[in-house]
Amino acid sequence: xxxxxxxxxxxxxxxxxxxxxxxxxxxxxxxxxxxxxxxxxxxxxxxxxxxxxxxxxxxxxxxxxxxxxxxxxxxxxxxxxxxxxxxxxxxxxxxxxxxxxxxxxxxxxxxxxxxxxxxxxxxxxxxxxxxxxxxxxxxxxxxxxxxxxxxxxxxxxxxxxxxxxxxxxxxxxxxxxxxxxxxxxxxxxxxxxxxxxxxxxxxxxxxxxxxxxxxxxxxxxxxxxxxxxxxxxxxxxxxxxxxxxxxxxxxxxxxxxxxxxxxxxxxxxxxxxx
Amino acid sequence: xxxxxxxxxxxxxxxxxxxxxxxxxxxxxxxxxxxxxxxxxxxxxxxxxxxxxxxxxxxxxxxxxxxxxxxxxxxxxxxxxxxxxxxxxxxxxxxxxxxxxxxxxxxxxxxxxxxxxxxxxxxxxxxxxxxxxxxxxxxxxxxxxxxxxxxxxxxxxxxxxxxxxxxxxxxxxxxxxxxxxxxxxxxxxxxxxxxxxxxxxxxxxxxxxxxxxxxxxxxxxxxxxxxxxxxxxxxxxxxxxxxxxxxxxxxxxxxxxxxxxxxxxxxxxxxxxxxxxxxxxxxxxxxxxxxxxxxxxxxxxxxxxxxxxxxxxxxxxxxxxxxxxxxxxxxxxxxxxxxxxxxxxxxxxxxxxxxxxxxxxx
Numbered sequence: 001x002x003x004x005x006x007x008x009x010x011x012x013x014x015x016x017x018x019x020x021x022x023x024x025x026x027x028x029x030x031x032x033x034x035x036x037x038x039x040x041x042x043x044x045x046x047x048x049x050x051x052x053x054x055x056x057x058x059x060x061x062x063x064x065x066x067x068x069x070x071x072x073x074x075x076x077x078x079x080x081x082x083x084x085x086x087x088x089x090x091x092x093x094x095x096x097x098x099x100x101x102x103x104x105x106x107x108x109x110x111x112x113x114x115x116x117x118x119x120x121x122x123x124x125x126x127x128x129x130x131x132x133x134x135x136x137x138x139x140x141x142x143x144x145x146x147x148x149x150x151x152x153x154x155x156x157x158x159x160x161x162x163x164x165x166x167x168x169x170x171x172x173x174x175x176x177x178x179x180x181x182x183x184x185x186x187x188x189x190x191x192x193x194x195x196x197x198x199x200x201x202x203x204x205x206x207x208x209x210x211x212x213x214x215x216x217x218x219x220x221x222x223x224x225x226x227x228x229x230x231x232x233x234x235x236x237x238x239x240x241x242x243x244x245x246x247x248x249x250x251x252x253x254x255x256x257x258x259x260x261x262x263x264x265x266x267x268x269x270x271x272x273x274x
Numbered sequence: 275x276x277x278x279x280x281x282x283x284x285x286x287x288x289x290x291x292x293x294x295x296x297x298x299x300x301x302x303x304x305x306x307x308x309x310x311x312x313x314x315x316x317x318x319x320x321x322x323x324x325x326x327x328x329x330x331x332x333x334x335x336x337x338x339x340x341x342x343x344x345x346x347x348x349x350x351x352x353x354x355x356x357x358x359x360x361x362x363x364x365x366x367x368x369x370x371x372x373x374x375x376x377x378x379x380x381x382x383x384x385x386x387x388x389x390x391x392x393x394x395x396x397x398x399x400x401x402x403x404x405x406x407x408x409x410x411x412x413x414x415x416x417x418x419x420x421x422x423x424x425x426x427x428x429x430x431x432x433x434x435x436x437x438x439x440x441x442x443x444x445x446x447x448x449x450x451x452x453x454x455x456x457x458x459x460x461x462x463x464x465x466x467x468x469x470x471x472x473x474x475x476x477x478x479x480x481x482x483x484x485x486x487x488x489x490x491x492x493x494x495x496x497x498x499x500x501x502x503x504x505x506x507x508x509x510x511x512x513x514x515x516x517x518x519x520x521x522x523x524x525x526x527x528x529x530x531x532x533x534x535x536x537x538x539x540x541x542x543x544x545x546x547x548x549x550x551x552x553x554x555x556x557x558x559x560x561x562x563x564x565x566x567x568x569x570x571x572x573x574x575x576x577x578x579x580x581x582x583x584x585x586x587x588x589x590x591x592x593x594x595x596x597x598x599x600x601x602x603x604x605x606x607x608x609x610x611x612x613x614x615x616x617x618x619x620x621x622x623x624x625x626x627x628x629x630x631x632x633x634x635x636x
Binding site: 044045046049065066125128129131132135136137138142216217219220221222223224228229231232233234235 | 316318320321322326341342343344345346350353354357358359360361362499500503506507508523526527
């Protein structure tokens with residue numbers, strides 16, 4: 001039999017191993033980012049040699065029209081497609097989890113996951129042919145529609161996980177207290193699933209900013225977003241201006257996540273306080 | 275510019291099969307006059323391939339606006355034009371892609387009367403194998419695939435031969451990179467063995483595979499994107515790659531004189547990127563005027579001075595930076611030029627190249 005002291009020592013050792021393990025995981029995740037940020041200040045065009053500190057790459061961003069344009073396109077595409085996909089994806093998740101039987105539910109359920117499973121290239125060609133068939137000229141619109149198309153599934157999956165863990169009695173209690181359906185959604189369901197919805201939205205935003213394959217097939221005149229622009233530039237060797245832009249976007253997304261955490265925390269304490 | 279492994283071609287063919295394709299009927303020529311414009315221009319180009327001053331100059335001269343969009347592979351561009359939804363007015367396909375697109379009837383034949391500057395072209399760049407009549411395309415820039423090196427590895431006095439890669443000196447073994455492209459990597463081996471890069475002989479191809487396999491331990495990596503930076507950064511000493519990329523990288527480093535590029539004496543691959551008008555174009559006459567503008571002597575020279583690829587424009591020579599013009603690895607002398615070969619579409623044999631290269635890499 002182990003004494004209490006032994007047990008606490010084993011736990012402590014286990015804690016330490018776990019801590020070390022997570023430190024390694026974080027290192028693996030964030031070291032490349034650190035390298036990217038580091039070289040955005042490098043006074044050389046080449047990423048593999050440090051030649052002193054400079055802010056020149058950041059100063060060069062506003063002067064690079066093509067780059068500025070692609071950042072603008074990326075933001076438009078990401079924000080619009082995320083907004084629409086989050087609403088539609090959340091609705092899809094609720095309908096699948098909350099309404100037990102409706103015609104075609106199983107088919108819809110299966111089809112919803114398709115965009116997650118099929119390869120990007122296949123989806124890209126499908127969408128390209130589709131837009132051509134309906135005579136939709138390629139451009140920002142087609143990119144946004146494509147991103148909505150694949151993002152709905154991702155949002156739905158994330159939100160659904162949250163909804164399925166939700167105790168239905170809370171919503172039933174709301175109805176018992178004469179809350180209308182809309183009111184019980186606004187006051188009970190939505191606040192409870194909000195972390196899932198926000199998580200889904202963040203995932204959608206990231207996927208939209210990231211996508212190269214689908215976007216390069218459905219892009220049109222003047223609608224090149226940042227990811228495709230970077231990919232096209234690699235052909236001539238990327239300059240640290242790409243690192244600089246990425247660093248700015250990284251800072252922006254960190255602020256975004258911090259912001260959403262703050263909002264959630266304030267709401268959390270507000271509900272607890274009330 | 276660069277050939278991307280033709281992975282996407284089956285996809286593009288799928289698009290052709292399903293898209294509303296008129297079964298390859300040729301697009302009709304459009305009557306345009308020199309200097310005529312009929313709307314704003316949507317240009318679909320490789321990234322960083324045009325001197326940034328040229329577009330505003332064109333806009334000011336002709337009173338139209340130009341929107342430049344970038345593509346990253348010939349194959350994706352093909353799929354988009356084939357599907358028919360992309361309303362670009364002017365595209366810049368590489369050599370082999372011009373012949374594919376022209377055969378599929380995707381290019382509007384050029385109205386040569388609207389492009390008087392075609393006369394500026396060096397006769398060597400008219401009647402090229404991928405567009406023998408010059409009806410569908412006008413050359414934009416050209417370059418070669420050769421060897422970039424650090425003088426530290428080869429010294430001042432060396433044989434400019436593929437042997438630098440295929441019979442390497444022990445001092446730089448393991449510090450060689452080769453293009454991650456079936457036709458280019460096998461093409462280099464074929465040239466070293468004295469064969470054509472467009473061979474359709476299985477025996478010759480097998481010899482090339484065996485040669486590549488035998489020197490594989492000496493190769494640090496197969497890479498088509500970062501090799502010029504790796505060379506300048508000291509990670510490799512010898513790199514197989516595209517001429518302009520090397521010069522672009524050399525120009526950006528302080529140690530320009532430490533590096534060099536040569537076209538191997540056995541011969542090498544040459545490529546040409548071309549301006550062509552897809553049949554989905556709206557502003558066909560503006561596109562003709564733009565082609566004419568780019569073939570102007572001074573504008574053609576501006577391109578070369580910007581990106582270090584050679585100009586097919588003979589009249590441009592007098593405006594090209596003398597240092598570039600005098601560089602035999604950018605503007606090779608006639609005897610070297612004669613040993614250059616364009617990569618041609620080998621039809622069904624193309625798959626054999628891809629399989630052979632997969633075999634080498636495994």
